[in-house]
Amino acid sequence: MSADTVAPELFGFLDATHREIQQQLAQLHALVDAIESNGLNAATRARARGVLDYFNGEARQHHLDEEKHIFPALLGSQDAEIVQAAERLTQDHGWLEENWIQIAPSLEAATNGNLWFDPVELRHALEVFEALYLDHILLEESIAYPAARQRLAAYNTHNMGREMARRRFRSDSAVSHAG
Template sequence: MAQALTPELQRQLQARLAPFEALDACHARVIEHLQVLNRLIDHLERHSVDAPAREMAAAVMRFFETEAHDHHRDEERTVFPPLLAGQDLELVRHVQRLQLDHGWLEEDWRELALQLSAVADGYSWYDLDALRAGVEVFTALYHDHIALEESLIYPQARRALSDEVDGLGRRLAEQRRAYAG
């Protein structure tokens, strides 16, 4: 960071970067719930629908229908727009791909949710083979999606915010020098 940053500007930068910590933490919870989803498939193969299966299905549904959904909305509103407005066409292409991923993940989720809802409610009309195949696709897409966000998109978005605050710090330092001179 530029040395011109005051403690107040440093606090502002940290406040603006804090949402990325929440986004990263949500990714960790996504991975945890994907693991539960895969354990659920194994559990259903051995035990069919029982209380633990119902609990796992309900927990996975709650997470993906609320927190994971909100996570994508937050990225669409706050992380992606500045990157899409930039001049780096390759980065723009990656962000556009992530936006498409969000649509595919939502569609994949709707299909899984029908099956999981049956399990959560204790019904046995779910199709284990369809559920297994859907979970494999959903899990693979999510892992690929998260890897791209964490390796490229989030660092670029953090850098853009940091550069914005650095520029503000330089402008303020120049103003102070102009007033002092």
């Protein structure tokens, strides 16, 4: 992803990320099903790594995209419903992070072939995570994004796209430096 491709399609990119998050949640469900019925094997370990990397990486970047560029545009609205939505969505990111922290260690163990965790508890944590995520995305797409699209219409979104791309480049470099 380069800044040049993101800037004109800012909301298209955010919407596409929501579809990706939903696909990753479905992957996570299928993975928990597979672990429950067959335990761990090379395929489930690799799938656990894929989902883990997605929610540790791109999903967190998506939350930052919104916190830096979308929600601030809404907090200045005269419409109380819009301001409340932005406040709730910001708070949701905190809850989603908390929920993810309940899930990630089990997946990390799965990638190493360790089945020390209880798949039933993992399933329960996933259900809480998924319900909040889907509700959150619905509120963003029905209230927050349409309002932000209007409020940002007066701005050049090119700089937003540049910042989003630079931040990902930096975190990729950090990962590769860490080895």
